[in-house]
Every structure is written in C-alpha cells, then in structure tokens.
Amino acid sequence: MTGRDPRADFADFVREATPALLRTAWLITGRVDQSQDLVQAAFVKAYVAWPRIRRAEALAYVRRIVVNEHTDSWRRTRREVPTGEIEARQLAAVGKTSDVDHRDEIVRLLRHLPEQQRKVVVLRYYADLSERQVADALGISLGAVKSAASRGLAALRDLTTLTGDDRR
Amino acid sequence: MTMPADDASVERRLRESMAHVTLPPTLTVQLDDIVRAGDSILRRRQLRRRSAIGVAAAAVLGAAAVPVARHLAASTTPAKRPADTPATEYVGPGIAALMATFPSGAHRMISISDVGRPATAYRIGSVDARGPEPVTVAMPQAGQIVTGHFGGALFLIAGAEVNGYGLRLVFPPDRQPATSVELQWGTLVGATLLWPDAVALQGFTPIGLVFVDSNAGTYDALVMPSPPAAVATLVFRTQPSPDDPHADQLLLVRSGDRLQLNKPGASPPPQPIGQELAGISGGAEAPRVAYGWAPAAISAHAPGQRKLVVTQRPAATGGVLYAVTAAPAIPKSIEPLVVTVTCGHSSVRVPMAQP
Numbered sequence: 001m002t003g004r005d006p007r008a009d010f011a012d013f014v015r016e017a018t019p020a021l022l023r024t025a026w027l028i029t030g031r032v033d034q035s036q037d038l039v040q041a042a043f044v045k046a047y048v049a050w051p052r053i054r055r056a057e058a059l060a061y062v063r064r065i066v067v068n069e070h071t072d073s074w075r076r077t078r079r080e081v082p083t084g085e086i087e088a089r090q091l092a093a094v095g096k097t098s099d100v101d102h103r104d105e106i107v108r109l110l111r112h113l114p115e116q117q118r119k120v121v122v123l124r125y126y127a128d129l130s131e132r133q134v135a136d137a138l139g140i141s142l143g144a145v146k147s148a149a150s151r152g153l154a155a156l157r158d159l160t161t162l163t164g165d166d167r168r
Numbered sequence: 169m170t171m172p173a174d175d176a177s178v179e180r181r182l183r184e185s186m187a188h189v190t191l192p193p194t195l196t197v198q199l200d201d202i203v204r205a206g207d208s209i210l211r212r213r214q215l216r217r218r219s220a221i222g223v224a225a226a227a228v229l230g231a232a233a234v235p236v237a238r239h240l241a242a243s244t245t246p247a248k249r250p251a252d253t254p255a256t257e258y259v260g261p262g263i264a265a266l267m268a269t270f271p272s273g274a275h276r277m278i279s280i281s282d283v284g285r286p287a288t289a290y291r292i293g294s295v296d297a298r299g300p301e302p303v304t305v306a307m308p309q310a311g312q313i314v315t316g317h318f319g320g321a322l323f324l325i326a327g328a329e330v331n332g333y334g335l336r337l338v339f340p341p342d343r344q345p346a347t348s349v350e351l352q353w354g355t356l357v358g359a360t361l362l363w364p365d366a367v368a369l370q371g372f373t374p375i376g377l378v379f380v381d382s383n384a385g386t387y388d389a390l391v392m393p394s395p396p397a398a399v400a401t402l403v404f405r406t407q408p409s410p411d412d413p414h415a416d417q418l419l420l421v422r423s424g425d426r427l428q429l430n431k432p433g434a435s436p437p438p439q440p441i442g443q444e445l446a447g448i449s450g451g452a453e454a455p456r457v458a459y460g461w462a463p464a465a466i467s468a469h470a471p472g473q474r475k476l477v478v479t480q481r482p483a484a485t486g487g488v489l490y491a492v493t494a495a496p497a498i499p500k501s502i503e504p505l506v507v508t509v510t511c512g513h514s515s516v517r518v519p520m521a522q523p
Binding site: 007009010011014015018019022023026027030035037040041043044047048105106121122124126129153156157 | 199
C-alpha cells in the first residue's frame with residue numbers, strides 16, 4: 001500500500017484494472033450482465049479487504065475472485081439459458097462492424113468449451129498467467145491445467161475448421 | 169477467427185484474438201456502486217461485532233437471563249416476521265424458481281436466501297440495514313408462481329422447472345425506458361433465481377411481465393391439435409399498487425383455439441387465478457393465463473386474406489371476455505398472427521402460435 005488515501009488508491013486501481021477484468025469476465029462468460037456482476041462483486045470484495053491487499057498483487061487477487069465467483073455462479077445457475085440480450089439488439093440496430101464480428105467470433109467459440117477449459121484458456125492465453133499461476137487461481141493441479149489448455153486449444157482449432165473459418 | 173494448424177500458431181492467434189476482443193459498450197462497472205456496497209458491508213460487520221459483544225455480556229448473567237430472553241423472543245418475533253405477501257398465484261406448467269428485478273443495481277442491493285433446510289421458502293431482503301423489511305415467500309409448488317414487489321423491484325418465484333419461456337417486460341406509461349427497450353425479452357428458464365439487470369433497463373421498474381412460450385410450435389401441438397392455434401402467453405398481475413389497489417386487470421387465456429382477453433373490471437377485484445381457470449380453460453390441457461392491465465385497445469393483423477374477429481361478451485367472472493379468432497387457419501409458412509393489446513401508453517404484442 002502507498003501512503004495515499006486508501007480510497008483514492010482503490011479508485012485508481014479500479015480504473016486501471018477494470019478493462020482487463022471485464023475482458024476476462026467477458027471471455028469467460030460471453031454475457032454482459034454476468035460479466036458486469038462478476039467484476040463488480042469482485043471489486044466490492046476487494047474494497048472491503050483493501051487495507052490488507054498489496055497493490056502489486058491486487059489485480060491477481062481480484063482476478064481470482066472473478067473466477068471463483070463465476071464458478072459459484074455457474075453452479076447456481078447452470079441450468080439457465082439466456083433467451084437474448086439487449087446489447088446484441090442494440091448492436092444489431094447500429095450495424096455490425098468488423099470488430100463486433102471478431103468479438104462475437106472468439107466469444108462464441110469459447111462458449112463451446114467446457115467451463116474449466118474455457119477458464120484455463122482465458123487465464124493462460126489472455127491473462128498470460130503461467131501454468132502454475134493458473135493452477136493456483138483455479139485450485140486445480142498443474143496436470144489438469146496442461147490437459148485443459150491442450151484440449152481447449154484442440155477444440156478451438158476443430159471448431160474453426162468445422163465452422164469453415166479455416167478455409168481462408 | 170482463423171486457426172492455423174500448428175500449436176504455436178494456434179496459441180499466438182488465440183492470444184491475439186483475446187487481447188483485441190472488443191467489449192460491448194454497455195459493459196462497465198460503477199465505482200460509486202462498488203464503494204457504496206463495500207461501505208454497506210463494512211457497516212454491517214461493525215454492527216455484528218457490537219452484537220457479539222452484547223451477547224458475550226449477556227452470557228455473564230447466566231441462567232436467570234434465559235427465561236427473560238425466551239419471553240422477549242416470543243413477544244418480538246411476530247412483530248418482526250416478514251409479511252407473506254404473494255400477489256398472484258398461477259397454476260399451470262411448472263416453471264423454475266426465478267426472479268426478475270430491474271432497478272439500478274437492485275441485484276446488488278437485494279439478497280435472496282432459502283428459509284429452512286430443506287428450503288421451504290425464499291426470504292427477500294435488503295443488504296442495507298436501512299432497506300425495506302424483508303419478505304418471505306413460501307416456495308411454490310410445481311406449476312405455481314408468486315409475484316410481488318420488493319424495494320421497487322419486481323420479483324417472481326415459481327416452482328419446478330420448465331424450458332422455453334420468453335419474458336417481456338411492461339413498464340408504466342410515465343416511466344418507460346427508451347422506445348427500443350419498451351418490451352424486452354429476458355431469461356425465464358432454470359432452477360435458480362434470476363436477476364436480469366441489463367444496463368439499458370437500469371432505473372426502470374417494470375410493472376408487468378408477459379411470458380411467451382417459445383416452444384409454442386411443439387408444445388401447442390400437444391394440447392391444441394386443431395387450427396387456428398391460439399396464443400401461448402402468460403401475463404402475471406403484479407401486486408396491486410397501494411395507490412390503486414383495484415386497478416383494472418386484463419386476463420389473457422388460451423382456451424381451445426382462441427386467445428381470450430378477459431377484463432374482470434375494477435370491482436369486484438379479480439378472483440384468484442386458479443378459480444378463473446377452472447371455468448375457462450377446463451379439460452386436461454395446461455391452462456395459459458395472463459393478468460395485466462385493462463386494455464384500452466385491441467388490434468390485430470392477420471396475414472393474407474384471413475378474417476380476424478375480435479368479439480366480447482360477459483365473462484363468468486363478471487368482467488368482459490374478449491376473443492380473437494382467425495379464419496382460415498394460419499399455416500406455419502407465413503408470418504404469425506400478432507395481436508397488440510394497448511394499455512395506457514404500453515402495448516403488448518401477443519404472437520399467436522401456428523398449428
């Protein structure tokens with residue numbers, strides 16, 4: 001912690017960490033409302049514990065909360081199937097861009113992976129954590145991380161082939 | 169996204185894709201909300217610590233304190249017991265327990281917890297000690313739904329599970345979101361409580377819900393083999409407003425091959441929905457019922473050269489029964505018949521399923 005006002009310090013952290021955490025949540029969930037809830041809830045927990053959190057480790061700490069919250073949430077709501085999202089309609093209304101297509105594509109592909117594989121792939125290849133760090137964050141073994149990453153990559157490659165994206 | 173063949177290239181391409189993924193513009197978090205919720209937790213922790221200190225001090229009093237404590241508990245518990253206030257019960261195909269609430273950040277301010285082990289009720293409360301008194305709603309049986317308001321939020325809890333229902337929201341005329349979100353689809357599936365909190369709806373509280381069976385094609389075929397097929401729609405009356413407890417109600421019922429809109433009228437208030445059903449849908453088919461608001465207008469468009477008839481007659485319940493029929497039947501190959509029911513400034517579009 002710095003000698004600054006803790007609230008100001010926390011506010012700075014939120015501003016800095018929000019894009020990366022939202023992106024992590026978005027890649028894992030593919031849902032706006034859920035991503036928002038996960039990150040917001042994680043920040044609230046971090047706020048409560050802020051005096052005990054070392055600034056250099058804050059991002060990893062909150063990212064771990066996001067992942068754990070998602071695991072808890074998934075257990076509670078895994079039988080829910082969203083029928084639609086407002087944001088998708090709004091985006092459709094203003095017209096698609098190449099960025100949106102791109103975003104939709106990777107998020108859609110990730111949704112095909114099982115929960116654990118998706119988390120491992122996102123933490124390993126987006127958050128750039130080491131295999132050991134991913135294992136610690138998810139509370140699983142190193143072997144399970146390696147296996148999930150390998151299968152996840154293979155599945156993504158197969159999916160792009162199946163959907164014909166590989167023909168370019 | 170193109171995935172090259174070798175692993176190293178796949179990794180590189182994946183990293184690149186994820187690093188440049190574009191977030192939806194509405195995906196944000198609010199620092200103010202975070203700080204407010206965090207402060208609320210810290211305050212409650214402080215209160216709990218004070219309570220724990222009080223308990224420790226009381227224990228010193230020993231056995232003599234116990235009868236006093238029991239007496240106090242017996243006299244104070246009823247006064248603090250949450251009101252059991254289900255507003256409407258619906259009996260029909262089972263729907264999983266779920267909840268919808270849309271005020272800004274409400275899902276972060278309202279907590280739901282099970283009561284009893286195994287759970288026999290849901291307790292809906294505020295995480296803020298200054299919030300409204302909690303409400304306890306008995307866990308509905310399969311096929312029953314209860315709705316009500318809590319802290320400006322609309323909640324709905326149903327028993328058992330069903331798939332394939334869509335949800336539209338109805339907003340009060342003077343408090344509507346942007347036109348594009350006047351009626352929204354939500355999630356109405358699953359065995360858990362549901363907290364849709366779309367950014368576009370934050371700050372807007374729906375006053376009604378319209379449920380549409382998105383499996384209408386297959387489901388209706390089971391219960392309604394003869395054309396023209398009718399609507400598979402559920403609208404649930406929300407808890408009566410304290411300002412207008414006798415507001416007119418609209419009842420939508422699928423009866424045989426017709427969509428019926430029943431306006432029970434302001435007085436007497438509508439009968440319990442289960443009783444209404446007994447006289448209207450009958451038979452073994454799953455009843456589809458809707459409660460909403462008094463319709464100011466009903467309009468409908470029938471594709472092709474079909475004749476559409478809207479009739480009304482006195483209902484057995486004392487109100488007016490509207491019926492919409494189309495002839496000849498509408499085949500699947502053309503656009504569905506949509507009936508628009510207007511209540512004040514709100515319109516509910518009711519698609520009628522095809523055979």
